[in-house]
Amino acid sequence: MTALTEFKNGKTGLRYVILEMLTGLRAAFLRFPVPSLFLAAASIQAALLIADVHLFRFVAESEASEVFVVGLVAGALAALAAALFGEARGLSAVARIAVGLAAGFFAAALVSFPETFLSIEWALVGALIGLVLVAPFIGRGTSGSFWMFSAHAAFAALLGLLTLLLFAGGISAIMASLTVLFGFEVPDDLYAYVWAFTGLFAAPVFAMGQFPDRFDEQPNQVMTGFMDRGMRALGDFIAAPLLIVYALILHFYALKIVVTGEVPEGQIGWLVLVYGLCIFGALLVINPFFDQARTPTRFFLRVWPFFLPVPLVLLFYALGVRISTYGVTPERYLLGLFGLITALILVIQLVPRLRGDIRVIAGVPVAALILGGFGPQGAVGVSIQSQSARFLSIVENPPVEGPRHDEALAALQFLNGQRALDRVAPEGTDTSYKDGEGYRATASAWGLDPLQPSKGPRGFSFASGSDPAVFAVTGFDVIAQNVMLAVGADAAVSITLPAGSKLDFTLEPDAIVIGTGEEKTRFPVSASDIEQMARESAANEPVRLPLQSAGRQILFLPSYIYADIDESSRLQNLQGTVLLRAQDW
Structure with a gap:
């Protein structure tokens, strides 16, 4: 009856649909003005790049114009997290805008100038996506309300993706049809403009408009009822058995090391990383269904903290072996950071009030990844310090021959890639980065052969x-x-x-x-x-x-x-x- 009434009132017509979409976009602008501005700036910057207009050639950073697009998207994510944080605490609109601007510009700067702030762009963007989900629940809420908000946000992101595919894909199909059927020449750049505008502005703003404005909603029986059977099957027949078997394999490998004295291969760190991520992911996804869990899943939920200590020992042991030999790199730093995060989450399980709280399981990695994603304390900063010390310890203790020569060049190549040659170059050495001149000059100044092929464990x-x-x-x-x-x-x-x-x-x-x-x-x-x-x-x-x-x-x-x-x-x-x-x- 309602559908018939809407049809008679014209609510199914194209005009009504367009008006409803515009109303939704307007509501998103009013609710999230700062993130919308950052997204608009990102789409404008992308359009300028498509038109081959580079406004920031004066910046010394490499590929600065392209990085600015990612930086502005990061600013939008940070501003969105700040807006949700303010909404959850009842801050005024002015306060939310101020906090959003501060967070947005800070995040945009970190990602847009990675060489200045020693940033890892992908790590910061990933952490900011997590922060959007975590921000409203910092110091408040429950696991249930966090899960419900995250489910709504995931659905909103899916709607945004569908908007991108339908809107940009539909317009592209229309333009392609005009070319194929009627011979109209549509410039290739026009396709790029459509996808850039939709992907960087229209679709994200539409998705933001679908974000829930309540932060205390709990998973209800209707919400979880239709998912209950699937989630129980996921836990009982897939997640719990596989994770238990994976744990047994890692424990047997640890026993093998104790018996044989064999040093772990470099891959063990990534195996432990995948295992830990699978455990935490399973805990996050099936949280609302813990009460209905059957025997395999209940067993997993009771003993999962005991699965991780031995793999963590393996991780730190293997990592220590690699770092003592080859120094710290961003990848090894992040592996070590994951180990520390996991250890901290295990310690938190000793606090009854926080035991099993998925807000903690999600929030601790987000905070750690943000802190480890930039600055002298971050992955790049610590790696530069480590490789600089490693390089100097080799070249200042001659003779530098054979494997030591290769290790010195490897460290110098890393510093060259991070534009940090000035940390090890003798005074007066040309450290310009054009065509590798600084790398060759620094190597030659220390008596190294910069033209020697770059060697690794298997080949060059x-x-x-x-x-x-x-x-x-x-x-x-x-x-x-x-x-x-x-x-x-x-x-x-x-x-x-x-x-x-x-x-x-x-x-x-x-x-x-x-x-x-x-x-x-x-x-x-x-x-x-x-x-x-x-x-x-x-x-x-x-x-x-x-x-x-x-x-x-x-x-x-x-x-x-x-x-x-x-x-x-x-x-x-x-x-x-x-x-x-x-x-x-």
Whole structure:
């Protein structure tokens, strides 16, 4: 009856739908003015980039204009979290705007200037997304109300995604139809404008308009009833058994270490990370259904804190081994931070009032990730300090040869990537970052060979530079481009010469083999050849690989090489252009 009445009143017409959408957007603007302004700025900045207008070329940061878009989105997330925090505490509109502006500009600055603030952009953006959910429940609320708000927010995000796909996708389909059916030329940039505006402004604002304005709503019987069977199945037959088996595997591995004395491999940290995230994720998702849990899930809920201490010991042991050998990196810092977060959550379980509180399980990682995402105390800041100390401890204690030379270069490459060469460069050294000049100058100043190929546990790789390369070529009259070879490839790479001859290229660890019919010519590639090409690439010189065999000559111009490192370098992948002499074939 209601639907019929609405139809008679015209409430199902396009005009009513548009008015309702505009009303919803207006309500979102009024409720969240500061986040809306940041999103509008992000969409404008994206539009300027599409139009190739760069307003911030004066900023020293690399790719500053592109990073500003992400920074403005981060500002919108921080402002939204501040607005929800203020709403939950009944702050005035003026106070919410002031707090939102302060939080938004602070977050935007951290993400937009990562080199200045030693920030990890993805970590901060991820933490800010979590903060949007946690902010209204800092010091208030219950696990049930937090879960209910998070469920509503997830649904709002889904609606925003659907808005993006339907609105931007629909307009794109219309424009594509005009091109295909009527021959109208639609500029490619117009598609980009539509998706940028919708993705950075219209869809997020629409999603914000769907956020609940109550922070005390509890999961009711109707809400949980239709999900009860699925959640119980998820807990009883998937989450609880798998997590228990995973725990047993990690405990048996710890026992193996005790018995054999074997040092854990580097991957153990990531295995423990995944395990911890799965446990916390399961606790967050099935929280409202604890009362209806059956035997497997009830067992898991009682004993999960006892699953984590041994994996944490494994994590800290493996991490200590890696850091003592190779120093701190952002990845190792974040792994260690996860271990500390997990240990803190376990300690909090000893407090009866906070035991099992999912606000704590969600809030502690958010706070830690924000603090670890920027500044001298953060992942990048601590890593720079560690790698600087590691580099100086090597170069100030000669001789620097063999593995110590490689370790020094690895530390210097990290500092170069973080634009922190000035921390280790001798006074008067040119530390400019253009074309790697500062890296080479600093390495040379300490007596290192900056052109040595960059080595790792398995191999090294290098690609030819993007700068123009000019050199003389004589004696060759055939060019074969885009020749991509790999050791163990299923089939040879075949080309047909202008005269009609067919050549088959294959790659061996130490040679390029060219076959013509039943005859095969093997062109050996020595380890010194590979290292010489790596030196030329590092020096921004043209990279060439001249080869001879059985009176035949070829010149390989590589665009990419990957070689395994054992006692000598062994080719695995080789891509580039081949110059040939037709008379040889």
